[in-house]
Structures are given as C-alpha cells and as structure tokens.
Amino acid sequence: QSALTQPASVSGSPGQSITISCTGTSSDVGSYNYVSWYQQHPGKAPKLMIYDVSNRPSGVSNRFSGSKSGNTASLTISGLQAEDEADYYCSSYTSSSTLVFGGGTKLTVL
Amino acid sequence: QVQLVESGGGLVKPGGSLRLSCAASGFTFSDYYMSWIRQAPGKGLEWISYISNSGSTIYYADSVKGRFTISRDNAKNSLYLQMNSLRAEDTAVYYCARDRGSGGYSYWGQGTLVTVSS
Numbered sequence: 001q002s003a004l005t006q007p008a009s010v011s012g013s014p015g016q017s018i019t020i021s022c023t024g025t026s027s028d029v030g031s032y033n034y035v036s037w038y039q040q041h042p043g044k045a046p047k048l049m050i051y052d053v054s055n056r057p058s059g060v061s062n063r064f065s066g067s068k069s070g071n072t073a074s075l076t077i078s079g080l081q082a083e084d085e086a087d088y089y090c091s092s093y094t095s096s097s098t099l100v101f102g103g104g105t106k107l108t109v110l
Numbered sequence: 111q112v113q114l115v116e117s118g119g120g121l122v123k124p125g126g127s128l129r130l131s132c133a134a135s136g137f138t139f140s141d142y143y144m145s146w147i148r149q150a151p152g153k154g155l156e157w158i159s160y161i162s163n164s165g166s167t168i169y170y171a172d173s174v175k176g177r178f179t180i181s182r183d184n185a186k187n188s189l190y191l192q193m194n195s196l197r198a199e200d201t202a203v204y205y206c207a208r209d210r211g212s213g214g215y216s217y218w219g220q221g222t223l224v225t226v227s228s
Contacts, residue, residue, distance in 0.1 A: 003154070034214075038155070038215075040155075045221060047218075051212075057216055091157070101155040104154040
C-alpha cells in the first residue's frame with residue numbers, strides 16, 4: 001500500500017488561509033469517506049483534527065475544515081495562527097481493510 | 111479521562127524480539143478497535159496494525175505481516191504488540207491509539223521508542 005501524497009511543505013502568514021492536499025487512489029481516498037487529518041507538534045503525539053472527511057472532533061477549532069473531491073482530500077486552515085505551525089498528516093481507510101497515511105506536510109506560519 | 115500508556119520499548123539487536131504493551135484507562139476498552147502506529151525518527155506516520163474490540167478481526171501492514179502480532183486482553187484493559195525478527199528499519203516510536211471507527215484515532219499514547227541496532 002503506497003502512502004498518500006501530500007506536499008512536503010506549505011506556508012502562510014497569520015490570518016491567511018492555507019490548504020493541504022492529500023492525493024490517493026480509487027482504492028482508498030476515492031472510495032471511502034474515511035479520511036482523517038492529524039496535527040503533530042515536535043515531540044508530541046498526533047492530534048486528530050478532522051475525521052470522516054469533514055467532521056471536527058469536539059474541541060477542535062472551526063478554523064479547521066476538510067473536504068474531498070475524487071481521489072484528493074483537502075485540509076483548510078483559515079485565520080492562520082502561530083500555534084498552527086506543525087506537521088499535518090492525512091490518512092485513509094483502504095480497500096484492503098487497512099489504513100494508509102500521507103507522507104506529512106510541514107506548515108510554516110511566516 | 112482517556113489514557114493510553116505504552117511500555118516495553120528499548121534497544122534490541124537485529125533479529126531479536128520485543129513485546130510492547132499499552133495500558134488503557136478512562137473508557138470501556140472492550141468497546142473499541144485499537145491500533146498500533148509507528149514513526150521512524152524524523153519520518154512520517156506509518157499504520158502497523160489494528161484489532162477489533164473482540165479481537166476477532168486483525169489486519170497488518172505488509173511491512174510487518176508475518177513478523178508482528180497484535181493482541182489484546184479486555185479483562186486487563188491492555189493492548190499488545192509482539193515484534194519478532196526485528197530489523198533496523200523497525201526503529202521508531204510506537205504509538206497505540208484508540209480508533210473512533212474507520213481509522214480516526216481520537217486518542218494516542220505518548221509512544222515508546224524501539225531501537226533496533228547491533
């Protein structure tokens with residue numbers, strides 16, 4: 001199972017919006033609404049930010065939103081804040097009943 | 111509150127074995143699928159395995175199939191990962207995580223470091 005494809009890095013200024021893409025195949029992202037997004041700060045465990053493509057867990061800011069079109073899912077962060085600087089990972093359920101993560105995207109807040 | 115605490119990591123030689131444990135508390139452990147996920151130093155997340163709440167359904171990533179075994183003891187609120195035939199590329203922080211369903215991991219442990227080196 002190949003990893004989902006994410007850009008290695010994205011950046012934005014405080015207050016701006018950024019979008020991180022996550023491209024898979026018809027065997028994972030394209031076939032299931034089971035895409036999740038995680039935020040990871042250095043030395044910390046990942047934190048679930050979005051599940052089932054576009055749902056936010058309780059306590060996660062509504063500045064974070066998710067969507068999907070075809071084989072590509074996206075995470076949008078609006079009103080960028082300094083604390084949003086972190087690594088972001090997408091994941092998807094697959095047709096093999098396994099899970100696959102993306103390679104990760106480093107978000108820099110300028 | 112939900113807590114997941116991994117243990118059992120350490121330094122092991124190539125070809126060796128190690129058993130990781132994950133102690134769960136703050137929720138009804140037997141209600142949830144559980145998974146192991148690892149992260150090599152400076153690298154991304156890699157899903158390893160999941161086990162259903164009853165233990166009857168188990169899946170593995172190809173990279174560990176045949177070498178690693180996931181199990182659980184619902185009476186002890188514990189998740190395990192038996193790792194055999196360890197390789198240098200298995201060096202990573204290993205996390206246990208609670209699955210909210212379909213791979214959305216809402217709770218993670220702090221991780222335990224496994225280093226495979228001679």
